[in-house]
Amino acid sequence: MAPFLLLFVALATGSPVKRQTTGGLDANGDGLISYDEVFNTMSLHEALVALDTDGDGFIYLPQIIGLWGVGDKFYELNVDGDDHLTFREIENQMSLRDFFNEFDFNNNGTLDAAEAYQMNFIYDTINNPTFGNPLDANGDGKLSVLEVQSMNYDEVLVALDADGDMLLTHDELMVLFGGLTAEFIHDQEGRDHDGVLDFQEAEAHHMDVEKVFEILDLDENNYLENGEGAGFYTIWEVHLNSANSATA
Structure with missing residues (x-):
């Protein structure tokens, strides 16, 4: 599933603590x-x-x-x-x-x-x-562990649970895991082997956001890029919309 590209308008600020706001952190452009x-x-x-x-x-x-x-x-x-x-x-x-x-x-x-x-x-x-702290916070086109930690694992599971029944089907998990879905279900499900994960099963083996990140990081370069993090963008939009609805 292609990611939803979240476009947010940067909020202008005159905060006095932001002493240098142009030119980036590398002020002299020497690459260091x-x-x-x-x-x-x-x-x-x-x-x-x-x-x-x-x-x-x-x-x-x-x-x-x-x-x-x-x-x-x-x-x-x-x-x-x-x-x-x-x-x-x-x-x-x-x-x-x-x-x-x-x-x-x-x-x-x-x-x-x-x-x-x-x-x-x-x-x-x-x-x-930016509004809502978009997932790719620094806009570099790839996701780091720090960026995906803006959601905790329980929030990820809730966002994946499209029908709200606290059971995660193969199709629901596909949003995040894509071709790795069957392997994830096999590794996490209990003895019933019904092909569906309840939330407790989904949290088996101390599964968390960082471990999900490692599963999706196929090239093991410590970033999710070239489609590896597509599911997290979709989940972020669902999470963000839910949060906005709760505060409306």
Whole structure:
């Protein structure tokens, strides 16, 4: 199924905290991101707000892994040992410079294109606010784990359940999984083998959005592109319309 292309009008803003809003994060166009370029565009708090895709005020382990490839920093910052980081936990132990350095994997003082991908995502989220936070938040034509995390797995299941019976048929799951649907059903369904998943079965084996992302990422390049993420666009539209109806 082709994705619904969601077109949103950018909201103009005069917010004083957005100090540099033209030219992108790479202000001098040298292909590298320096600390000064980051410092001139955002505070650490603004970066954390941009990463908090569900707006609950917390940063979770999968988001830390998505940022830096490993979860070490989550455990280092998680002083109370719960399942999330508050902004205060992070800001009490990190500066913006520390945050920047976590992306500088080769420790050369600047971020190349690969190192800067997530920082560019943060910049675009801060400086290009759009209605409803469209799924491809930075408009690069591909989806990252951070972007699909704007929906949780339960929301994905509800969006797929077209008739609202809390049972997911092959046709309903096809929207997201396409040719991988039969394999997904086989892996997730219980002993009845009826070819239909109830929500409990769909959540078997600790299935979540990140694991769905991995299933769909056929070329294993850590992005959904060239049609791999088409189903997520469709689900996002259903999710967005449902959210708008609930608040109308």
